[in-house]
Amino acid sequence: MRGWFAIPLWKRVVAALLLGIAIGLLWPAGAAAIKIVGDLFVRLIKMLVVPVVLITIAAGIASLGDPRRLGGIGGRTVALFAFTTLLAVSIGMGFGLLLQPGDGIVLAGVAPHVLGPAVTPADQLLGIVPVNIVDALARGDMLAIIFVAVLLGIASVVSGEAGKPVVALLQGLAAVLLHLVRIVMEVTPFGVLALIANAVAGNGMAVFVNVGWLALCVILASLVQMLVVHAALLRFVARLPVVRFFRGIADALVVAFSTASSSANLPVALRVSQDNLGIARPIASTVLPLGASIGKDGTAMYVGLLGQFALQALGIVPDAWMLCVMLLTGALAAFGTAPVPSASLFMLAAMLGAVGVGAEQTALVVGLVLPFDRLLDMTRTVPSASANLTVATLVARAEDGLDEARYRGSTAT
Numbered sequence: 001m002r003g004w005f006a007i008p009l010w011k012r013v014v015a016a017l018l019l020g021i022a023i024g025l026l027w028p029a030g031a032a033a034i035k036i037v038g039d040l041f042v043r044l045i046k047m048l049v050v051p052v053v054l055i056t057i058a059a060g061i062a063s064l065g066d067p068r069r070l071g072g073i074g075g076r077t078v079a080l081f082a083f084t085t086l087l088a089v090s091i092g093m094g095f096g097l098l099l100q101p102g103d104g105i106v107l108a109g110v111a112p113h114v115l116g117p118a119v120t121p122a123d124q125l126l127g128i129v130p131v132n133i134v135d136a137l138a139r140g141d142m143l144a145i146i147f148v149a150v151l152l153g154i155a156s157v158v159s160g161e162a163g164k165p166v167v168a169l170l171q172g173l174a175a176v177l178l179h180l181v182r183i184v185m186e187v188t189p190f191g192v193l194a195l196i197a198n199a200v201a202g203n204g205m206a207v208f209v210n211v212g213w214l215a216l217c218v219i220l221a222s223l224v225q226m227l228v229v230h231a232a233l234l235r236f237v238a239r240l241p242v243v244r245f246f247r248g249i250a251d252a253l254v255v256a257f258s259t260a261s262s263s264a265n266l267p268v269a270l271r272v273s274q275d276n277l278g279i280a281r282p283i284a285s286t287v288l289p290l291g292a293s294i295g296k297d298g299t300a301m302y303v304g305l306l307g308q309f310a311l312q313a314l315g316i317v318p319d320a321w322m323l324c325v326m327l328l329t330g331a332l333a334a335f336g337t338a339p340v341p342s343a344s345l346f347m348l349a350a351m352l353g354a355v356g357v358g359a360e361q362t363a364l365v366v367g368l369v370l371p372f373d374r375l376l377d378m379t380r381t382v383p384s385a386s387a388n389l390t391v392a393t394l395v396a397r398a399e400d401g402l403d404e405a406r407y408r409g410s411t412a413t
Contacts, residue, residue: 009185016189017196024200031197038198041191042363044184049349050140052177054149057332059174061153061294062167073395077287078294080233080391082331085300087229088221088383089330092301093323095221096308101213105313105368140353146332195367211372214309218376221301225383229297230390238397244408248276249389256385260377262292265385273389278403279396287395291388298380298387299347300334307351310365314357322355329354 004012023030096102128147130136136144156163156170231242246253252272256265269288273279307326311318318326333347349362369376396402 005186009188012189013192016193020193020196021200023193023197024202028201031194031201034194035198036194037190038194038367041187041195042360042367044187044191045349045363045366046360048177048181048184049353050137050145051173052181053333053347053350054137054145054152055170055173055177057146057149058153058156059170061150062156062170073283073286073399074290076395076398077290077391080394081291081295081387084225084229084233084295084297084387084391085331085334086327088225088297088300088387089304089327089334091221091224091229092217092304092306093308093327093330095217095224096305096312099213099217100312101217101305102309102312146329146350146354150332191367195364199368211369214305214369215372215376215379217305217309218302218379221305222298222379222383225297225301226386230383230386233390233394238394240393240397240404240407245277245390245393246386248272248407249386252385252389253382256381257378260381262295262381262384262388265381266292269385269389273392276406277389277393277396278406279392280399280401280403283396283399283401284392287392288388291391295388295391296334296384298382298384300331301383302376302380303330303334303347303351306348306365306369309369310348310352310357310362313365313368314361316357318355325354326351 020031023034127141128144130141130144130148133144133148136148152166153170156166159166226246234240234242234245249269249272252265252269255268256262266288269292270284273284273288274281304326307330308318329351333350348366352362393402393407
């Protein structure tokens, strides 16, 4: 067992992927025999969706800690992250609609999807506010759950001293959930083996073609988010040279790519923000830790893209209202995503659940993408790191906390 856990998880997942392909191609009957393992993995994912969405979003907002941070630096920071996150979701959805990476995928075991009777926009809006919170949690009503999570987080912050026990509870629950997610991720190799074996047994190697298109979309959307959105904010809002910025944060981007974690990247981001960009310590120490929790441009982009990928794989053509709902829920879900590898896959259910896609179907999409997610996760963590440092630079510029001479002379160290 020690030898098993000593092997990095991504290597175990890749090995399971290869074994699953072999079983699916050479022994289809064996794939059917281990189908129950994949079903158990799907149920584990379903088990986590509601608590992860509710607690992480509430805890992320509650991490502001002091209600005064909702104004001033905190308010400006949250507003900037909200802006870049919305753009990131839009860019991800745009690439998904343009390149159609999920078109033609056949998910083994997925029944034809029925959206049910049409629901008016007024009913959709009313449905965001649950009549019974417990019932909304039990039914997995994602729009209502996100609404409750946002209110809970805000109320915890503005309650001041009286709300501190709730904030501590939320943060403790979030920490426990992160460990629970890690435990479930240890089951991933076995679930991937079973799901991929059945997918290949049913569809052959064609199942992997569209994953390549998905990877291309992730790379292109990440580049657009960084080189267009972030660069434009730096050049036209902060009026600072863009090349100097990216040269100064090179170390942080490399660490973000290698760890696929915003939290792991935080110490390096704090160093380069002060040494290379000239951001004052009080601003860096306020904005960057907050950004590690809510600055998720890469996750937002990926959730938007993967949402379109999933709809295409399930044969659903979204209308304008569905796209608007996915945009808003994707941005909110990204705000609450835990800063650990592959956490965004658990938030996909929040977006798809808001437009009527069942958790079982979402879990099948996750099972298809998960074996490849480590590399995709590494890629999309880079624009998240860039967003965090971009917002810190903009806030420092606005608060007169930027040493421009140091910024303009910055070099990667």
